[in-house]
Amino acid sequence: MLRKLSLSLLLFLSAVLFFSTCRKAGTSWDTELTTPIFTTSFGIDNLIADSLLVKNPDSSLVLVYNKTLCDFSLDSLFNLPDTTLVNDYRLPLGSFVFHSGDAITPAAPGNTNTTTYSLHGAGLKTVLLRSGKMQVLVTNKVRKKIQLNYQIPSASLNGQAFNKTVMVPARSGSSPGNFSAEYDLSGYTIDLSGPNQNSINTVVTVINANIDPTSPAADTVLVTSADDLGIKSTFQKLVPEYARGYFGQTVQNVGPTESAFPVFSKIIAGSLQLQSIQIKFHIDNSIGLDSRITIADIYSKNSRTGKTVQLAAPIINNPININRAVQTFSVPPVIPSHYTSTLDNSNSNTKALIENLPDKLGFQLSITPDPLGNVSGYNDFVYYGNGLQAGMDLQMPLSMVASNLTMADTLNVNFDNVTSNINRLHSCVLSLYALNGFPLDASVQLFMLDQHGAIKDSLIGSLNLISAAATDVNNKAIGQQPTILRIPVDAAKITNLVNSKKLMILARFNTASKPNFIKIYQEYKIDFKLTGDFNYTIKLH
Amino acid sequence: MKQIVAGFCLFFTVFAVQAQNNNPYFELKSDSAFKWGAGVFANYNIGSNAITNGFINSFYTGGFINDAQKSRVENKMSRSNQIGGDANAGIYYLQKKDTCLHHKTSAWFVSVKNRVHANADFSRDLFNVGFYGNSPYRGQTADFSGFNLQLLQYQQFQAGLIGERFGIGLSVYNGQQLLLLNAKTAMLYTSQFGEYIDFNTSYSMLVSDTKNSGPGAMNGIGTGLDFYCRLPVKLHHEQKGDLEVDMTDLGFIRWNNQTNHYKNDTLYHFEGFAIKNVFQLADTSIHYTAKRVLNARPAQQSAYASPLPATIDVKYVPLGIRYQCVVGIRYRFASDYMPYGYAQFRYRFGNRLSASAEIGYGGYANLQSGFTLKASFKKGYSGQLGTNNLFGYLFPLNSCGQGMYVSVSKVFR
Numbered sequence: 023m024l025r026k027l028s029l030s031l032l033l034f035l036s037a038v039l040f041f042s043t044c045r046k047a048g049t050s051w052d053t054e055l056t057t058p059i060f061t062t063s064f065g066i067d068n069l070i071a072d073s074l075l076v077k078n079p080d081s082s083l084v085l086v087y088n089k090t091l092c093d094f095s096l097d098s099l100f101n102l103p104d105t106t107l108v109n110d111y112r113l114p115l116g117s118f119v120f121h122s123g124d125a126i127t128p129a130a131p132g133n134t135n136t137t138t139y140s141l142h143g144a145g146l147k148t149v150l151l152r153s154g155k156m157q158v159l160v161t162n163k164v165r166k167k168i169q170l171n172y173q174i175p176s177a178s179l180n181g182q183a184f185n186k187t188v189m190v191p192a193r194s195g196s197s198p199g200n201f202s203a204e205y206d207l208s209g210y211t212i213d214l215s216g217p218n219q220n221s222i223n224t225v226v227t228v229i230n231a232n233i234d235p236t237s238p239a240a241d242t243v244l245v246t247s248a249d250d251l252g253i254k255s256t257f258q259k260l261v262p263e264y265a266r267g268y269f270g271q272t273v274q275n276v277g278p279t280e281s282a283f284p285v286f287s288k289i290i291a292g293s294l295q296l297q298s299i300q301i302k303f304h305i306d307n308s309i310g311l312d313s314r315i316t317i318a319d320i321y322s323k324n325s326r327t328g329k330t331v332q333l334a335a336p337i338i339n340n341p342i343n344i345n346r347a348v349q350t351f352s353v354p355p356v357i358p359s360h361y362t363s364t365l366d367n368s369n370s371n372t373k374a375l376i377e378n379l380p381d382k383l384g385f386q387l388s389i390t391p392d393p394l395g396n397v398s399g400y401n402d403f404v405y406y407g408n409g410l411q412a413g414m415d416l417q418m419p420l421s422m423v424a425s426n427l428t429m430a431d432t433l434n435v436n437f438d439n440v441t442s443n444i445n446r447l448h449s450c451v452l453s454l455y456a457l458n459g460f461p462l463d464a465s466v467q468l469f470m471l472d473q474h475g476a477i478k479d480s481l482i483g484s485l486n487l488i489s490a491a492a493t494d495v496n497n498k499a500i501g502q503q504p505t506i507l508r509i510p511v512d513a514a515k516i517t518n519l520v521n522s523k524k525l526m527i528l529a530r531f532n533t534a535s536k537p538n539f540i541k542i543y544q545e546y547k548i549d550f551k552l553t554g555d556f557n558y559t560i561k562l563h
Numbered sequence: 564m565k566q567i568v569a570g571f572c573l574f575f576t577v578f579a580v581q582a583q584n585n586n587p588y589f590e591l592k593s594d595s596a597f598k599w600g601a602g603v604f605a606n607y608n609i610g611s612n613a614i615t616n617g618f619i620n621s622f623y624t625g626g627f628i629n630d631a632q633k634s635r636v637e638n639k640m641s642r643s644n645q646i647g648g649d650a651n652a653g654i655y656y657l658q659k660k661d662t663c664l665h666h667k668t669s670a671w672f673v674s675v676k677n678r679v680h681a682n683a684d685f686s687r688d689l690f691n692v693g694f695y696g697n698s699p700y701r702g703q704t705a706d707f708s709g710f711n712l713q714l715l716q717y718q719q720f721q722a723g724l725i726g727e728r729f730g731i732g733l734s735v736y737n738g739q740q741l742l743l744l745n746a747k748t749a750m751l752y753t754s755q756f757g758e759y760i761d762f763n764t765s766y767s768m769l770v771s772d773t774k775n776s777g778p779g780a781m782n783g784i785g786t787g788l789d790f791y792c793r794l795p796v797k798l799h800h801e802q803k804g805d806l807e808v809d810m811t812d813l814g815f816i817r818w819n820n821q822t823n824h825y826k827n828d829t830l831y832h833f834e835g836f837a838i839k840n841v842f843q844l845a846d847t848s849i850h851y852t853a854k855r856v857l858n859a860r861p862a863q864q865s866a867y868a869s870p871l872p873a874t875i876d877v878k879y880v881p882l883g884i885r886y887q888c889v890v891g892i893r894y895r896f897a898s899d900y901m902p903y904g905y906a907q908f909r910y911r912f913g914n915r916l917s918a919s920a921e922i923g924y925g926g927y928a929n930l931q932s933g934f935t936l937k938a939s940f941k942k943g944y945s946g947q948l949g950t951n952n953l954f955g956y957l958f959p960l961n962s963c964g965q966g967m968y969v970s971v972s973k974v975f976r
Contacts, residue, residue, distance in 0.1 A: 048625035051633070053696030056757040058835035068839075453756060506756075552835065553757035555698055 050561040052448075058553050059452070065547040066420065069429070070285060075544075078419075082541040085418040087285060091317075092276040094389055095409030099269040099309070100144040102154075102260040107137055109229055112250035119242045123235035126168060126251055135227045136216060143270030145222035146214045147400045154207045154260035161252040162190040162199035166243040167234040168251060170201070176213040176226050184210065189234065193249070207260065214267070222267060222400065229253060264355075266403045268396040269311055277386035278319065286379045290326065292427035292530065294379060297539040299372045301365040302415040303337055307344045308358040308408035310401075314393040315342045315412060322380035331378040335370035337363050343393070344410075346402070355405050376418060387412065420542035423533045424462060430528045432471065437520040444520050446559040452481070452509040456488045457502035457549040461540045462531045464488040464548065466507075470522035477526070479518040482509055488548070490534035497540045502549070585651050586811060587970060588672045589730050589791050600657045600943070602972030608951050609648035610927030610964035612901075613639040613690070617960045633694050635961060640687040643709065645899045647682035647927040653719070657974075660724070669725040672732070676719040680872055682898045682927070683712045688751075697753045697760070707749035713898065714742040715871070717816060721789070731790045738783025738816040741771040741869060748828075758834065765828040769867055772821035782821065787814020787871060796879065804881035807891075812871040820866045872898035878907075886910045893926070901925045907933075915939050919949075928952060928964025943974045 066083060067075065076084045111127050120126070127133050139146075162168050167189055174184035184205075191199030216224035231251055233243065286294075305315060317340075320333040342363075347356040365372050389410065392402065437444075458464060465488060468481040486507050491499035511519075533540055587604055609619055615635050621628045653676030660671050688705040697705065716739040723732030748765040771782040789812065793805040878891025889907040894900060905923025912918070921933035935949030948969050950956065955965030 049622050049628070050626075051628040051694055052630075053694065054698035055696045056698040056701055056753055057760065058758055058833060060835040060838050061758075062838040455756060455758060551758045555757065558696075 048561065048563075050446075050559050052557065052559050055556045055558055056553065057556070058551060061549075061551045063547050063549050066542050066544070069288065074285065077544050081544045083420045083544055085285065085416070085420060087283075087416040087418075088413060089281070089383060089416070090411060090413040091385055091387060092274075092389065092412045093409055094274060094309070094313075094411070096262060096265065096309075096404045096406055098274055098409070099391065099404055100141045100146070100265070102139065102141075102149070102257075102262065104256065104258050104260075105137070105139065106254060106256040107135065107227065109135060109253040109255075110250055111231060111253075113245060113247040115247055117244055117246040120164075120166070120233045120245050121242050122233055122237045122239050124233045126164070126231040126233065126245075127229055130228075133228055133230055134217070135229065137225045137227070138216075138221065139214075139223040139225070141223055143272055144267060145270075145396075145400060146265055146267035147222060148264075148266040149212045149214060149260075149262045150264040151207050151210050151212065152261045152263035152406050155258050156205045156207055157256045157258060158186075158201075158203050158205070159254040159256075160188075160190045160201040161250075162201070163193050163249045164199075164233070164243060164245055164251065165193050165249070166237065166241075167192045167199070169232045169234055170253070171228075171230040172253075172255075173228040173230075174212075174225065175228060176215075177207070177210045178213075179210045190231075190251075192234075207257075227255065261406070262404075263406045264403065267400045268398070269391055269402050269404070271390065271392050271395065274389040274391075275386075276388065278384060279386070280323065280382045280384040283322070283380050283383045287381055288429040288431060289379050290428050290430045290528075293425045294377055294427055295423040295425070295539075296373055296377055296418060297421035298367055298419060299376050300417045301333075301370070301372050301375075302417070303363045303365065303412075304415070305342065305344050305361040305410065305412045306358050307360075307410045308347045308356050308405070309391075309410050310346045310349055310356065310398075310403035311392050312346050312394065312397075313344050313410055314390040315344065316340075316388050316390075317342070318386040318388070320375075320383070320385045320414075322375045322378045323382040323384060324378050325381050329378055331371070331375050331380075333365075333370060333372070333375055335363075335365045335372075337365070346398075347408070349403055356408050358408070376416070421539045422542070423536055423539055424531045425533070425536070427531045428528060429531075430526055432475070432524050432526045435522065435525050437522075444516060446561060447516055448513060448557045448559070450511045450516070450554050450556040452511060453553045453555070454482075454507040454509065455551040455553070456505045456507070458488050458505065459491050459499055459502040460531075460542075460546045460548060461490050461493045461497060461499040461534055463490045463534050464532075465530045467528045467530075469526045469528065470518055471524035471526055473523040475524060478522060479515060481511065481515065481519065482507070493535060493540070497535050497538050498543065499546060585653065585676065585678075586674075586732065586789055586791075586809075587972075588655055588657055588670070588674075588725055589732075589789075589809070597657075597943075597974040597976050598659050600972060600974030601655065602657075602970055603652075603654045604968065604970035605652035606951075606966065606968030607648065607650040608964075608966030608968075609646070610931070610952065610966070611644065611646035612927065612929050612963060613641070613644040614646050614963060615639070615960060616955045616958075616962050616965050619965070620959060628694065632960075636690065636694075637687070639963065640690060642687060643684060644687065644690070645682065645684050645901070645927055647899060648680075650679040652677050657725075663724055663726075669727065671722070671724050673722045674719070674732075676721070678715070678717050678719055680715045680898070681713065682872070682900070683710070684899045685710050689749075692751060697751065700751070700753050701757060702755035703753070705751040705753075707746060707751065710744070710746040710749055711899070712742065712744040713872075714740065715816075715869075716740040717783075717785075719787075723789070727793075729790070729792045731788070734787040734789065734812075734814060736783075736785040736787060736814065736816050736871075737781055738771065738785060738818055739778075739780045740776060740782065741769060741816075741818055741822070741867075743769040743869065760831075760833045762831040762833075763829075764831075766826075768823075768825040769818075769869075770823045770825070771818050773823065775821070783816045783818035785814055785816030785868075785871070787812055787873075789813070793880075802882065804879055807876075807878050807880055809874075809876040811874045811876075813873045815868050815870045817866060817868040821864055822867045823862045823864055824867070825862050870897050872896060872900070883909075884911070900927060901929075903931075905931075926964075928955075928962075930954070931964050943976070944971070945973075946971045 070085060074085055074087055076086050160170060170190050171187045177184040188201060190201040193199050214223050215221055217226050307313060317337055321330050323330045342361055344361045345359040347358045349356055367373055465486050469477045470479045472478050488505045489503045491501060491503045493499055613636055618632045618636050653674050655672055655674035657670045657672045686707055689707040689710055692705045718737040719734050721732045721734040746764060746766040750763045752761040775782055791809040793807045795802045796804050796806050873896045876891060876893040878889050880889050881887055887909040891905055893903045903923055903925035905921055907919055907921040909919040916938050919935045923931050932953040933951045934953050935947060937947040939945040951966035952964035954962040
């Protein structure tokens with residue numbers, strides 16, 4: 023009986039505990055929620071990188087875009103190739119007994135080697151090495167140690183010629199004695215004019231080899247014609263800091279080539295009329311040689327429309343001669359020479375070039391060094407890091423008339439984590455509050471795209487108007503003009519939104535005061551706030 | 564037959580509704596004829612001066628709360644509103660004992676109970692924002708200030724003596740769960756067009772060890788006292804009845820040093836997500852805007868002693884064999900409870916069946932009514948079934964309280 027009672031009590035108690043502590047899941051109710059969603063501010067710096075904008079004293083903005091067309095440096099003139107010199111010393115016939123200190127190598131001038139580099143038309147007299155090294159490998163088949171003296175009389179560092187003396191091990195059995203070493207040549211000045219100062223590209227080396235002079239005098243060695251002394255010298259990775267000579271007349275062609283012009287990358291439609299535009303074409307020559315530059319072509323390309331506009335200006339296909347730089351023998355080591363040509367509405371079609379709204383700029387040019395030949399008598403010079411640059415600086419005052427100028431951006435979205443709850447959102451009304459500080463009418467649209475980029479639906483499909491700010495007599499905006507756009511979103515649109523993979527935001531601008539040009543000032547901006555009124559079912563789990 | 568009589572005596576101990584739901588053995592009479600007995604009981608009670616039963620039922624049973632239900636609640640709302648409730652279950656054992664320390668007694672007892680208590684004080688605005696949303700408050704401030712919430716779950720191990728005029732029970736409590744939230748200031752402002760939301764709050768919160776929760780959790784220990792005394796009321800030297808004073812749960816629980824203390828004085832300003840460049844969304848950073856914290860400190864852990872929602876019940880019980888008309892007043896401390904005055908009519912149908920009806924005002928649910936049926940059966944079994952708020956079942960859409968209790972016992976002679 024007691025056991026039955028206990029069991030009954032336990033069951034009863036368990037049931038009561040269950041019902042007193044558990045609430046069934048799924049309680050739900052409808053609510054009307056109002057919440058801000060995002061806030062953003064759009065200024066001209068959101069469209070064009072700060073680095074491209076320059077502010078005038080009146081805070082109006084100028085777009086400045088610099089483009090380097092070519093950079094002609096020391097590398098472009100010549101290269102010192104890696105070179106290996108091989109010297110082999112042996113008896114021509116028979117054998118000979120050598121004593122301590124006896125010379126293995128011939129006496130002067132037979133111990134002197136002259137090597138001439140081939141530098142593809144360049145003739146150098148002097149080179150100061152910025153970096154580089156010489157690797158020496160010696161193979162000794164003589165049964166005595168050999169003292170080797172290696173000299174480069176034409177290479178000096180702080181007034182001291184290159185001079186190294188080493189001891190090469192003797193042959194042991196059938197194994198020759200080997201020696202290797204690597205010498206840093208950084209900072210060495212090399213005279214390439216040869217032993218008689220009348221050559222170019224010539225290096226002189228002197229090698230002296232003797233039987234170990236420290237060995238006892240009575241300690242002789244029999245050397246046969248098979249017992250040679252081999253010396254391999256390799257000059258590696260020589261980079262000049264300075265070179266003097268004649269660099270030849272090899273014509274350097276640059277292009278035709280195209281590069282991205284990022285200023286208008288977001289624009290997908292419409293037109294832009296600019297009040298003025300100026301392109302400064304400049305050449306800066308820091309090389310001690312005369313040059314001639316011929317610009318064959320400069321053009322802008324709009325890949326979207328397929329339209330190409332070629333620059334029509336006096337500099338096109340007219341050779342430009344630029345003088346050599348002046349060597350100062352001080353710091354800085356050169357005074358460059360300059361050439362500048364300014365192109366604007368009066369002497370070129372620069373407006374048309376840029377109003378094409380290009381995404382690419384293309385050009386083709388050639389550089390001819392020393393167009394008059396070796397007029398300096400091997401006294402042209404070049405310093406490392408000092409070359410010849412050609413470029414153009416585009417200056418575009420942001421004074422314009424925009425006509426349906428349309429910008430777009432697409433972003434990837436993923437609503438997978440909200441799809442489980444989205445059926446609780448029955449409808450909503452989005453409100454876009456805009457405070458427009460630009461003297462431009464604007465409209466915005468937002469499209470939902472599938473994974474292939476195809477438009478499936480729109481949140482803001484129809485054209486709308488965000489009114490331009492009021493302007494003063496100078497067409498400068500005064501304050502910000504408020505506009506509210508109401509965007510009803512029904513259940514179907516909500517479903518399409520969460521199923522979309524991409525969103526495309528599109529903005530269209532029109533100058534309100536056409537045909538007057540309006541300047542864009544740094545302080546212009548549009549403030550956006552998006553809020554939502556949501557009809558949402560809260561459900562407790 | 565003896566067992567029937569004994570069972571009736573025990574079942575009589577639960578004659579009084581409500582106050583002694585958790586201590587049914589306190590009303591045992593000293594002349595009850597039994598050797599020992601045991602019983603089990605359970606009850607729940609939810610009351611509010613605003614939240615209707617229909618609303619509570621939908622909330623509890625996982626249903627959809629429609630606008631009509633919300634509207635009925637809103638119509639009952641005042642600026643400050645209360646809701647509270649308890650769910651209790653227990654078992655007990657009684658052993659007959661005639662004297663103790665030369666005093667006449669009825670029995671000694673032990674009991675084990677599971678106790679759950681919750682109460683809250685909240686504003687109309689809190690309910691409206693929670694169940695209607697903040698859209699109706701555009702351009703206005705929804706004021707939740709003064710909101711407080713208490714949730715207690717603990718187990719009670721009790722032993723004591725039952726006497727004719729005085730009874731006492733000493734308890735040890737195991738604290739399972741505590742949540743105390745007090746929002747001194749809590750104001751939500753939704754701007755006219757929803758461009759921003761400000762939430763200004765100053766609150767303190769205590770939460771027992773969240774890593775140790777659920778059945779069997781031991782997060783605190785406490786002690787308490789239950790007692791009753793019956794004072795004879797005489798008129799012209801003739802006893803007319805008893806003035807009974809019942810005190811329950813006079814004690815506290817000391818929650819351990821893993822109890823989390825939160826205290827914040829904060830203004831949140833939300834303007835949505837900030838997008839740096841709307842035309843370079845793929846690259847731009849999107850971040851939460853303008854959360855401003857004035858004075859916030861991280862959660863600290865330390866021990867905390869919380870008083871239990873003790874109940875005092877004072878009533879006059881006239882002498883009577885077949886019927887009695889009882890009047891009383893009840894109050895619960897530290898639980899947002901309004902003083903509850905009541906009148907109770909008890910009627911006995913022979914020796915096996917009795918009933919009582921009650922009507923009162925106050926507590927959590929304002930106007931309340933109760934009804935209880937009790938019966939004894941063969942072999943010493945007895946039981947009772949009752950409700951603390953009959954209106955809650957008769958008029959669930961508009962009434963604001965509900966509760967039910969049930970008990971079964973058996974005695975051996």
